[in-house]
Amino acid sequence: MVTPSPDSAEPTGTEPSVFSLPEAGGEGDGASVFARLAEAFTVRAGPGEPLDRTLIDTFDARLGRGGGDLWLERGAERSALLWHRRGLRTPPVPLDPVLLDNGALPAFAEELPAGRLRDEVGALAAPRRLMPTVRLVGQRHGLDVLDGVRKTVARVVLEERVAHAPGRRQGRRLPPLLRVVPIRGYDDHRRVTRFLVEQLGLTPTADGDVAAALRSVGRQAGQDPCTPRPELTPEVPAEEAVRAVLKELLRIIRITEDGVDDARDIEFLHDFRVAVRQTRSILGQLREVLPERLVAHHRNEFRWLGQATGPARDLDVFISDWPALLADLGPELSDDLAPALAYLRRERDAARRRVRKALLSARYRRLVEGWALQLTRPVHGPALAEVSIDEVAARAIERAWRRVRRKGRRLDAEAPIADYHDLRIAAKKLRYLIALFGGVFDKRRTKQAVTVLKRLQTTLGDAHDAAQQADRLRAVAGALRDDRKADTATLLAIGRLIERIEGRGAALQAGSREAHEQFAHRRNRTLFTRR
Amino acid sequence: MKILATYNIKGGVGKTATAVNLAALSAEGGYRTLVWDLDPQGAASFYFRIRAKVKGGAAGIVKGRRALDGAIRGTDYAGLDLLPADFRYRHLDIALADARHPERRRARLLEPLADSNDHVIHDCAPSISRVSESVFEAADALLVPTIPTPLSLRTLGQLLKHLRDVPNTPTVLPFLCMVDRRKALHRQFCRWAEQASVGFLAAAIPYSSTVERMGLRRRPLTEDAPRSPATTAYRALWEETLQRLVGEARLGPSRQEVKAMLRRLERGEDLVGEAAPADD
Numbered sequence A: 001m002v003t004p005s006p007d008s009a010e011p012t013g014t015e016p017s018v019f020s021l022p023e024a025g026g027e028g029d030g031a032s033v034f035a036r037l038a039e040a041f042t043v044r045a046g047p048g049e050p051l052d053r054t055l056i057d058t059f060d061a062r063l064g065r066g067g068g069d070l071w072l073e074r075g076a077e078r079s080a081l082l083w084h085r086r087g088l089r090t091p092p093v094p095l096d097p098v099l100l101d102n103g104a105l106p107a108f109a110e111e112l113p114a115g116r117l118r119d120e121v122g123a124l125a126a127p128r129r130l131m132p133t134v135r136l137v138g139q140r141h142g143l144d145v146l147d148g149v150r151k152t153v154a155r156v157v158l159e160e161r162v163a164h165a166p167g168r169r170q171g172r173r174l175p176p177l178l179r180v181v182p183i184r185g186y187d188d189h190r191r192v193t194r195f196l197v198e199q200l201g202l203t204p205t206a207d208g209d210v211a212a213a214l215r216s217v218g219r220q221a222g223q224d225p226c227t228p229r230p231e232l233t234p235e236v237p238a239e240e241a242v243r244a245v246l247k248e249l250l251r252i253i254r255i256t257e258d259g260v261d262d263a264r265d266i267e268f269l270h271d272f273r274v275a276v277r278q279t280r281s282i283l284g285q286l287r288e289v290l291p292e293r294l295v296a297h298h299r300n301e302f303r304w305l306g307q308a309t310g311p312a313r314d315l316d317v318f319i320s321d322w323p324a325l326l327a328d329l330g331p332e333l334s335d336d337l338a339p340a341l342a343y344l345r346r347e348r349d350a351a352r353r354r355v356r357k358a359l360l361s362a363r364y365r366r367l368v369e370g371w372a373l374q375l376t377r378p379v380h381g382p383a384l385a386e387v388s389i390d391e392v393a394a395r396a397i398e399r400a401w402r403r404v405r406r407k408g409r410r411l412d413a414e415a416p417i418a419d420y421h422d423l424r425i426a427a428k429k430l431r432y433l434i435a436l437f438g439g440v441f442d443k444r445r446t447k448q449a450v451t452v453l454k455r456l457q458t459t460l461g462d463a464h465d466a467a468q469q470a471d472r473l474r475a476v477a478g479a480l481r482d483d484r485k486a487d488t489a490t491l492l493a494i495g496r497l498i499e500r501i502e503g504r505g506a507a508l509q510a511g512s513r514e515a516h517e518q519f520a521h522r523r524n525r526t527l528f529t530r531r
Numbered sequence B: 001m002k003i004l005a006t007y008n009i010k011g012g013v014g015k016t017a018t019a020v021n022l023a024a025l026s027a028e029g030g031y032r033t034l035v036w037d038l039d040p041q042g043a044a045s046f047y048f049r050i051r052a053k054v055k056g057g058a059a060g061i062v063k064g065r066r067a068l069d070g071a072i073r074g075t076d077y078a079g080l081d082l083l084p085a086d087f088r089y090r091h092l093d094i095a096l097a098d099a100r101h102p103e104r105r106r107a108r109l110l111e112p113l114a115d116s117n118d119h120v121i122h123d124c125a126p127s128i129s130r131v132s133e134s135v136f137e138a139a140d141a142l143l144v145p146t147i148p149t150p151l152s153l154r155t156l157g158q159l160l161k162h163l164r165d166v167p168n169t170p171t172v173l174p175f176l177c178m179v180d181r182r183k184a185l186h187r188q189f190c191r192w193a194e195q196a197s198v199g200f201l202a203a204a205i206p207y208s209s210t211v212e213r214m215g216l217r218r219r220p221l222t223e224d225a226p227r228s229p230a231t232t233a234y235r236a237l238w239e240e241t242l243q244r245l246v247g248e249a250r251l252g253p254s255r256q257e258v259k260a261m262l263r264r265l266e267r268g269e270d271l272v273g274e275a276a277p278a279d280d
């Protein structure tokens, strides 16, 4: 049956058409609002129907941040995906019920049924995995507002929902939501909304379905949970601020650790590693505000964790770059290079096994649990801990900035790759400080500083990847030759690829020197210093 | 986006009933569907209880793309919209004639809809006009409801002949409509159509008071009588149509095929007419 759906059209923009109602039974509840509407308009009440919909997004909320919501609606007869972005809603895209019965959601955008939904979701979500974020279960009641020939010209929908975090039985009841849904080509929804506001005294809520549902599972709409968000003000004592940031980083480590094992969505491991590296970098750069014994041991442990996870990440990147590296080399060459790619994949799998082992180890458990404890325990640090964070952070940023300038000036056409590596690390340290503590400074200045620095970091990063990939390919060639797994064609092809990568690398090094010149320009000075 | 039309030179053969019911089935299958009511009588709009007028009339539609968008009305069913008939559609004929490539105009008009629609189903008026020409040019397939009488075969032949001169011929999908199994002539006709290789779809719509009642109920059959035999028949027709729409190219018959079909149709006219025993 063609079921009337409240989603056939959607209010656009900021139209005040969503209302939060008291629980059923309370004064002014959904039933009483429906009764009042029935007195004022010609209406037809639909049968109540069960509601079961799951909000789907990537772990880092790419869809939500891109302004879209993807819902999976489960119905008694069929299930469908709904995509809504910037006022445009696709009609339900039915999903294969057999798939769903087995609990298999399309895990990646490319597995979705072809069409506009897949195109738009793919553009935002790729390459990340799609996963359930929050599930709403409850009842939906519809009331159609009719015109003189009993054509539906607006729709009122009441939804009573309980929100569940994925896999949880226990849920949280959300306040019932009343929505006025326009029908395309009619503007009767305006009359209905006016009635609700003026006659029933309802106040529209800005809070849509998504925001309330996400909040109930501890998430904020449109926010990447992997971005540290410490609550900092300039006058917070430095030690407290640093602890707040470190706690945030530990939170990210803990929420991403389960995904680190995901070989198809490689961004979990990446986010995990960024948080680890940032932790280590803060422990180094701001050690003066923390107690010595807190710093030394944990710096060492986080270095271990960084090293244990590094090769897997490098290989992830190499393998996902592979098609681009081979682009316009021709199909024969790509065939010749197949053994090299297979070798890289085996290395990656081995590296990932080592990551898993590290994360399952007692050493890791001790590190994260001990660290959590340390961060909450109030230890009075050195005298500097009494200074406010803006002082300390500004000083550290300036120090880091000077280091980047110094190291960059050393570079010339003859400089060894190690010098670029040094500069890259210095730039990263500076970036971490700005990313983690920039919030206490002028927003515009911080943003500009990031832009300027990012340019330098991008070329340096690419130059580094190129150098590393060329080295790795040499090692791969050696191993394949020793194992007699490669014929001449393969070895020659690897040689050509190395040549090409190194050619690019040389250009990137020159580009890095130029980028550094730009970065170190006098006009940027005030972005990183207080003078 | 696939573009369909229900078409027959003859009137009152079930074009509108077919357009409305297939559109509902399309939307029910999750396809974003638009019915374009091209008949100035506005029967399809009537079935969906839509009485809106198109702002700026036909001239507005031919010129602007946005005008089209603003004229679209949501039906009572999810994923199903309608571009209503307007009295001024009389002028669409003239407006299309004014446009430089009148036939290609429709395809261009439809382009911006491709983003938001999977199927567009035109409900045509029973005539050959500029409007229908533009539909022939843009459509992937024409669904041709055909009443089982010898005369209908002549009309079908006329359409095929006419389409020979249309560049980029759409697929022609004739199907039997208003079939009354109690009538010997109808039975005879159905038997002939099955093996005559003139392109009749296997699905046939029975003569049914449920369909007639749509004019009173003003709802598609999927809503009004989801399990009735007529609904089942439309469902089969829709599924068959979907299968024929798979693939990108428009697979209209070649000139040779048309010639052969015409010959067979002519023979059919005689055969069906003569061989049919009188009703009991």
Ligand SMILES: Nc1ncnc2c1ncn2[C@@H]1O[C@H](COP(=O)(O)OP(=O)(O)OP(=O)(O)O)[C@@H](O)[C@H]1O
Pocket: B010, B011, B012, B013, B014, B015, B016, B017, B018, B039, B043, B124, B125, B126, B177, B178, B179, B205, B206, B207, B208, B209, B211, B212, B213, B214, B215
């Ligand atoms: N299968 C059917 N059984 C019985 N009556 C039918 C059937 N199909 C259509 N009708 C009736 O026949 C009449 C004509 O049908 P319809 O309007 O669909 O034809 P049409 O080809 O669109 O007509 P027009 O040429 O006037 O646009 C209507 O009253 C309709 O209810």
Ligand SMILES: [Mg+2]
Pocket: B015, B016, B017, B039, B043, B123, B124, B125
């Ligand atoms: Mg008609």
